[in-house]
Amino acid sequence: MFTAPLDTLLTFSVLTPLIYLIGVKAGLRKLVDCWATLGFAFSFYLLYLMHESVREKKVLVITVANGLLPASSVFEIDALGFFMATLFVFIGLLTSFYSMRYMERDTRLAEYYVLLMLMVAGMVGVVFAGDLLTLFIFWETMCISSYVLVAFRKDRWEPVEAGLKYLIMSASGSVIVLFAMSLLYGIAGSLNFAYLRLAITRPPMNAWTVMAMALMVIGFGIKAAIAPLHTWLPDAHPAAPSSISAMLSGVVIKAGAYALMRSLLLFFAPELFNWQIVLAIIAVLTMTVGNLMALPQTDLKRLLAFSSIAQMGYIIFGVSLATSSGLTGGLFHIMNHSIIKSLLFLCSGAFLYAVESRDLNQLAGIGKKMKITGAMFTVGCLSIAGIPPLNGFQSELMVLLAGIGVGHQGAIWYFLSGLMLLNLLFSVAYYLRLIQTVMIREPTERSLKAKEAPMAMLLPMMLLTALCVVAGVYPDPFISFSSNAAKAVLDIGQYVNAIVK
Amino acid sequence: MIENAETLSVFLPAASGIALYALGKASKNVEKYANWLGAIAAIAPVILVGSMIPDVIAKGTIRRIYPWIPSMGVTFGFQIDALSVTIAFIIALVSFLATVYAVGYMAHEHGHAGFFGNTLLFIGGMLGVVFSSNLLQFYVFWELMLIPSYFLIVFWGTPERAARIGFKYFIFTHVGAVCLLFGILTTFVLTHTFEIADIAHKMEGINPNVAIVIFVLMLFGFLVKMAVFPVHTWLPDAHAEAPTPISAMLSGVMVKCGAYAITRISLGVFLPSFKGVSTYLMALAVVTMVYGGLMAFAQTDVKRLFAYSSVSQMGYILFGLTTVTVTGLTGGLFHILNHALCKALLFMSAGILMHQTKTRDLRQYGGLMNKMPMTALVSVIGALTLAGTPPLSGFFSESMMFAGGIAPEIGVLQGQNFLTFIATVSAVITAAYYLWFVWRVFFGKLPGHLKDVKEAPLVMWAPPLCLAVMAVVLGIYPQLGLNLISLAAKLILGSGH
Numbered sequence: 001m002f003t004a005p006l007d008t009l010l011t012f013s014v015l016t017p018l019i020y021l022i023g024v025k026a027g028l029r030k031l032v033d034c035w036a037t038l039g040f041a042f043s044f045y046l047l048y049l050m051h052e053s054v055r056e057k058k059v060l061v062i063t064v065a066n067g068l069l070p071a072s073s074v075f076e077i078d079a080l081g082f083f084m085a086t087l088f089v090f091i092g093l094l095t096s097f098y099s100m101r102y103m104e105r106d107t108r109l110a111e112y113y114v115l116l117m118l119m120v121a122g123m124v125g126v127v128f129a130g131d132l133l134t135l136f137i138f139w140e141t142m143c144i145s146s147y148v149l150v151a152f153r154k155d156r157w158e159p160v161e162a163g164l165k166y167l168i169m170s171a172s173g174s175v176i177v178l179f180a181m182s183l184l185y186g187i188a189g190s191l192n193f194a195y196l197r198l199a200i201t202r203p204p205m206n207a208w209t210v211m212a213m214a215l216m217v218i219g220f221g222i223k224a225a226i227a228p229l230h231t232w233l234p235d236a237h238p239a240a241p242s243s244i245s246a247m248l249s250g251v252v253i254k255a256g257a258y259a260l261m262r263s264l265l266l267f268f269a270p271e272l273f274n275w276q277i278v279l280a281i282i283a284v285l286t287m288t289v290g291n292l293m294a295l296p297q298t299d300l301k302r303l304l305a306f307s308s309i310a311q312m313g314y315i316i317f318g319v320s321l322a323t324s325s326g327l328t329g330g331l332f333h334i335m336n337h338s339i340i341k342s343l344l345f346l347c348s349g350a351f352l353y354a355v356e357s358r359d360l361n362q363l364a365g366i367g368k369k370m371k372i373t374g375a376m377f378t379v380g381c382l383s384i385a386g387i388p389p390l391n392g393f394q395s396e397l398m399v400l401l402a403g404i405g406v407g408h409q410g411a412i413w414y415f416l417s418g419l420m421l422l423n424l425l426f427s428v429a430y431y432l433r434l435i436q437t438v439m440i441r442e443p444t445e446r447s448l449k450a451k452e453a454p455m456a457m458l459l460p461m462m463l464l465t466a467l468c469v470v471a472g473v474y475p476d477p478f479i480s481f482s483s484n485a486a487k488a489v490l491d492i493g494q495y496v497n498a499i500v501k
Numbered sequence: 502m503i504e505n506a507e508t509l510s511v512f513l514p515a516a517s518g519i520a521l522y523a524l525g526k527a528s529k530n531v532e533k534y535a536n537w538l539g540a541i542a543a544i545a546p547v548i549l550v551g552s553m554i555p556d557v558i559a560k561g562t563i564r565r566i567y568p569w570i571p572s573m574g575v576t577f578g579f580q581i582d583a584l585s586v587t588i589a590f591i592i593a594l595v596s597f598l599a600t601v602y603a604v605g606y607m608a609h610e611h612g613h614a615g616f617f618g619n620t621l622l623f624i625g626g627m628l629g630v631v632f633s634s635n636l637l638q639f640y641v642f643w644e645l646m647l648i649p650s651y652f653l654i655v656f657w658g659t660p661e662r663a664a665r666i667g668f669k670y671f672i673f674t675h676v677g678a679v680c681l682l683f684g685i686l687t688t689f690v691l692t693h694t695f696e697i698a699d700i701a702h703k704m705e706g707i708n709p710n711v712a713i714v715i716f717v718l719m720l721f722g723f724l725v726k727m728a729v730f731p732v733h734t735w736l737p738d739a740h741a742e743a744p745t746p747i748s749a750m751l752s753g754v755m756v757k758c759g760a761y762a763i764t765r766i767s768l769g770v771f772l773p774s775f776k777g778v779s780t781y782l783m784a785l786a787v788v789t790m791v792y793g794g795l796m797a798f799a800q801t802d803v804k805r806l807f808a809y810s811s812v813s814q815m816g817y818i819l820f821g822l823t824t825v826t827v828t829g830l831t832g833g834l835f836h837i838l839n840h841a842l843c844k845a846l847l848f849m850s851a852g853i854l855m856h857q858t859k860t861r862d863l864r865q866y867g868g869l870m871n872k873m874p875m876t877a878l879v880s881v882i883g884a885l886t887l888a889g890t891p892p893l894s895g896f897f898s899e900s901m902m903f904a905g906g907i908a909p910e911i912g913v914l915q916g917q918n919f920l921t922f923i924a925t926v927s928a929v930i931t932a933a934y935y936l937w938f939v940w941r942v943f944f945g946k947l948p949g950h951l952k953d954v955k956e957a958p959l960v961m962w963a964p965p966l967c968l969a970v971m972a973v974v975l976g977i978y979p980q981l982g983l984n985l986i987s988l989a990a991k992l993i994l995g996s997g998h
Contacts, residue, residue: 371526387648388641397637397686398573404683404690418683425679432671440655440664479572 003062003075004046005089006124012039013117020110033100036113040093040120047086054082058488059498061130076130076193078495079488080331083481084127084258087335088251091342092120094460099243101456102349106241112152119145119247123255130499132181132191135259139177143170143223146252150240162232162239169232173222180215183208184267193266194499197492201269213268213275217260224256226316227286230309234293237308238301238358242349245301249308250342254334257312261319261327265489270322279320280416287313287423294430300348300358303430304341307384310427311337317420318399321406327486329398332479336391336471340384343464347377350453350461351438355446360434365443369450372458376465378435383468385431386424391471391478396424398479502556503549507565507579510549510589511629511642517542518621518649525614532614536604539617543600546593546628550586557586558984562992564634564698575695578634584834584989587982588761589631591838592754595845596624598964599753602849603746605961606856607657610744616657623649623750630758635695636685639762643681643726646755647674650747659742666738673725673735681722684715691715701770709773716774720767727759729819730789733812737796740808745852748804752811753845757837760818764834768822769993776825780917783823783906787923789816794930798937802861803851806938807844813931814840814887820924821902829905830990831983836898838982839886839972843895846883846968850876853957853965854942863938868947872954875962877943882969884939886976888932894975894982899928 002010016032023031054060054077064073077085096116103109118141125138147170151163185191187208188199200209222229233253237245270276290310297303315337318330350373351366352358367374383390386397403417452458471478488494503509521538524531531538556563562582569577600620607616626649629642655667689695691711692703704712721732728736736756740748767775775782793813800806818840821833853876854869855861870877886895906921956962975982 382648388644393641393644397682400682401686401689404686407690421679421683425676428675429672432668436655436664436668440667476570476572479570483572 002064002125003050003077003128005043005050005085006121006128008043008046009039009089009117009121009124012036012042013114013121016114016117017110030100032109032113033096033103036117037093037096037100039117040089040096044086044089044093047082047089050077051082054079058494061498064134073134074130074192074499075128075134076495076498077128080258080262080485081127083331083485084254084334085124087254087338088120088123088127091247091250091338092116094342094346094463095243095247098246098346098349098457098460101454102243102353103241106153108152112149115145115149116244116247119149119252123251126255127258130193132184132193132196136174136178136181139255139259140174142252142255143174146170146248149244150236150248152241152244159239162235166232166236169222169229173219173229175219176215176222177219180212180219183212183215187212192499193262194496196267197496198500200267201272205272209268210273213264213273216263216267217279220256220259220263221282222256223253224260224316225253225286225309225312226282227289227309227313230286230289233309234302234305237305238299242301242345242352245304246342246345246349249305249345250338253308253312254338257315257319257334260316261330261489264319265322266492266495269492276320276322277410277412280317280413283313283317283320284416284419284423285313286310286316287420291423291426291430295426297430298360300351300360300363300434301345302358303360303434304344304348307427307430308337308341310423311341311384313423314396314399314420317416318402321402323402323406324483324486324490325405326399326402327489328479328483329395329402331482331485332398332475333395335478335482336395337384339464339467339471340380340392343376343380343461343468344384346457346461346464347373347380350457351450353453353457354450357446360437362444362446364437364441364447365439366447366450367439368443369447370452373453373461374439376461377438379465379468381431381435383472385428389472391468391475394472394475394479503552506549506552507581507632510546510593511579511625511632513545513549513625514542514621514628515625517545518618518623518625521621522614522618525618535613535617536607539613539621540597540600540604542621543597543624546624547590547597550590550593550628553581553586554590554985557581557583558988566634569638575637576635577638578696579632580634580697581632582989583985583992584761584764585631587834587985587989588757588837589628591757591841592627592631593624595753595841595968596620596627596750598967599746599749599845599849602749602852602961602964603744605958606746606852607744610657612656616653616744619649619653620747620750623653627754627758631761634697636688636697636700636766637695639697640678640682640685643758643762644675644678646758647671647678650751650755653747654739654743657744657747662738662742666742670735670739673732677722677725677732679722680718684718684722687711687715687718697765697770701772704770712771713774713777716767716771719771720763723759723762723767725759727756727763727815727819728812729785729815730792730812733789733793736812737805737808740811741802741804745804745848745855748808749845749848749852752808752848753841756811756815757818757841760815760822760833760837763819763822764830764993768825768830772825772994779823779825780920783820783917783920786816786819786823787920787927789813789819790924790927791816791930794927794934797934798930801863803854803863803866803942804848804861806863806934807847807851810887810931810934811840811844813927814844816927817899817902817924821898821905824902824905824908825994826905826908827987827990827994828901828908830994831987832898832901832903832905834986834989835894835979835982836902838986839894839898839975842968842972842975843883843886846879846965846972847887849961849965849968850880850883853961856961857954857957858951863941865948865950866942867945867951868943869951869954870943872947872951873956875956875966879962879965879969880943881939882972883965884935886972888935889928890932892976894972894979896976897979
């Protein structure tokens with residue numbers, strides 16, 4: 001019906017309650033966890049099988065239920081969509097594996113895995129979508145699953161409040177996107193991406209298209225947590241179970257970044273609409289807010305959440321350059337940040353699992369008792385701080401280089417790149433403080449009780465740590481992957497011609 | 502030269518450091534012998550770099566380039582010439598001796614595998630900086646030097662203050678490094694290459710104002726690492742509170758990487774910009790010399806005394822570099838050598854004093870000449886060398902630096918002779934505090950509480966003795982060091998024209 005990986009995720013997700021029931025009856029406690037992990041693994045494998053055809057044909061067009069273009073729902077998969085989908089399913093797989101032990105003290109696991117798989121299915125659908133309606137349907141699937149997952153531990157007030165705040169803000173964002181979509185439909189007569197591109201760029205730009213662009217940026221921007229629309233994130237990410245925080249920070253906000261990227265580059269051509277500098281300023285604002293607010297935090301997960309906001313600033317800065325090198329840097333940073341931030345949230349989950357606290361003052365010195373987790377946490381912090389030869393350095397370098405590279409278009413780009421550099425510097429202060437708190441300070445009474453995390457939680461973290469090191473020391477294959485995706489999104493002709501014959 | 506000596510000299514210590522750390526966590530036996538294993542592993546770079554010296558004297562510059570990140574056009578290369586091999590050799594040698602010293606000094610400390618693992622990684626990082634042939638690789642190793650040294654300070658430094666001081670060290674050095682990065686990236690955007698050897702030609706077409714900005718950005722990074730006034734404030738804390746063998750390495754060789762970087766990049770690549778500001782830099786150097794010297798006078802903690810002395814001595818080295826003459830530069834580079842040998846030696850003897858008398862306070866020492874003859878001997882030699890006493894090597898390096906300061910080659914820079922005069926006066930300050938140190942500690946009356954002090958074990962006084970012997974030999978026969986160094990100076994200044 002849809003593409004194979006997406007179908008797999010949806011099927012597995014729908015069958016999960018049944019499997020849960022079987023597991024309960026047969027006395028196999030972890031059956032549903034294994035089922036979900038299997039689903040992700042199978043989906044990842046199917047994605048892998050797809051990569052040949054994406055590389056060959058450049059753009060895969062799949063209409064749903066043999067419908068007729070341009071009215072029907074269509075999936076248009078290019079290298080960018082494939083890149084993002086791979087990332088989403090991979091992190092989903094690791095999270096699911098991790099949840100096997102992490103979530104064992106919770107109840108309602110059937111709901112958890114259904115929602116997790118639906119959320120990833122929604123995200124994959126968003127990046128595969130070739131028309132706005134399909135995108136919106138899958139977008140909402142993703143959003144609604146994530147609202148419930150944030151509020152998953154509903155017996156405490158914090159997740160419920162955070163979930164409600166997130167729901168209201170994100171739903172507003174969705175409504176704004178819907179309104180923008182309706183304006184675009186009015187202008188173009190179609191919701192299909194390719195046709196929209198042709199329609200919007202043909203006549204000169206007018207107030208309606210600019211308003212549609214602004215509304216789309218705001219709507220998608222709420223999800224991507226750009227300032228000043230980011231205020232839901234610092235509450236939602238800490239309140240969610242840590243495996244979900246890893247997903248939220250690692251991939252859900254990247255779906256927002258994808259939507260921004262695709263809509264700005266495809267519908268609202270940079271040459272006509274000149275949104276680069278405005279977006280860059282928004283990006284720098286986002287980074288600054290994220291970094292400054294992270295400095296005084298004492299809650300580990302809240303600090304990591306603000307850090308995610310700052311990192312989204314770096315990513316959007318790369319996107320705002322609208323050049324191949326800028327986009328490559330931005331996409332590479334999307335990949336690296338997903339890896340690193342998931343690692344950091346999974347480690348904080350391990351700390352929570354061991355001592356039931358997120359307070360940095362209580363967690364002091366816990367790295368001395370949980371040595372493996374502590375070491376991986378240190379690698380993650382060093383990487384996101386941009387210390388060579390880890391992966392965070394490589395992608396931040398690329399974005400900076402691209403930023404300075406467009407300086408000839410206007411001195412403001414040098415200034416903005418300098419501000420990004422300053423932000424990178426600020427951030428080192430709080431990442432270093434994290435390392436010092438966790439690894440170096442004297443253990444508190446609470447941290448002395450900590451035991452090392454179980455293997456099922458350590459394995460995904462180890463894989464992510466290994467990726468941090470490998471992508472830092474030998475980044476070439478990862479850079480090519482990002483670069484192909486960047487070239488694909490900039491190659492508008494190829495994208496449009498796949499639909500409009 | 503041993504096959505692939507340059508690659509091995511960088512990666513062998515780094516890899517063995519990581520292996521030692523990992524195996525030490527896994528096995529109790531490895532943890533027990535980690536100290537000797539570390540010391541043995543540290544000898545490899547000495548042999549490898551030593552094998553490169555005859556080749557460099559015979560053939561001149563050797564470059565080895567390997568592909569690294571083809572999609573960004575970045576290679577992984579090694580530049581083996583008179584300058585890099587000299588500095589690399591001194592790094593390897595001093596680090597090896599400091600590691601042997603650490604076997605004795607750290608005997609009662611915890612976490613040997615981690616300590617020696619980090620030390621080896623640190624050595625690999627420093628050698629990587631010196632041998633890098635392109636700026637990106639240089640930056641990677643520059644930051645890579647920072648991490649193991651940071652961990653060494655926070656985990657094994659003076660307990661109450663280590664975390665705060667490590668943090669300050671990291672942030673200071675990182676700020677400098679980030680400015681350096683901005684300079685490197687801007688250079689890449691303007692010249693489309695990271696290769697150090699190619700940048701000088703390509704800079705010719707660039708607007709000199711832009712070149713000055715890049716130059717200043719990069720220089721700032723180097724100056725922070727070199728602890729020049731006013732960005733020196735991290736050094737007295739970091740060097741004083743680090744574990745002593747690491748202080749010996751930090752003061753002895755790590756800050757020299759900053760001087761190496763100024764020589765290689767600021768002088769070698771950006772010579773026209775350098776000439777434009779050399780008088781200001783010289784003034785900065787003189788301020789550093791005097792400030793460091795006066796602060797050293799005021800210290801009562803033996804390691805802080807040597808730390809401030811390092812600040813002052815780095816001022817000397819910077820002075821030599823800013824004369825932009827062959828004589829001055831030769832003097833500066835030779836002083837890098839001498840200071841590395843002698844400051845490491847002095848820190849080691851400070852460590853011996855601390856270890857044997859259980860106090861760091863200079864006011865508690867006195868008359869230790871009879872109780873600790875070996876320590877006294879090596880300290881006196883180290884102190885006199887750095888004070889500039891003939892016939893020790895320090896005299897030659899200082900005289901060459903000052904000669905460079907008044908040489909007419911640089912032309913009509915105002916105030917240069919005046920600055921050289923102040924520098925010479927500062928040499929008096931240096932001599933004063935060193936002699937006062939020697940007097941206070943080793944001569945005079947032995948106080949009651951030190952009656953039972955014994956000499957340190959062999960493994961702790963043998964390394965400083967080796968260093969002292971080298972200082973004496975270089976003093977009597979400086980040509981041993983100077984053949985390579987004068988080649989290096991001519992290479993750098995010659996290539997800029």
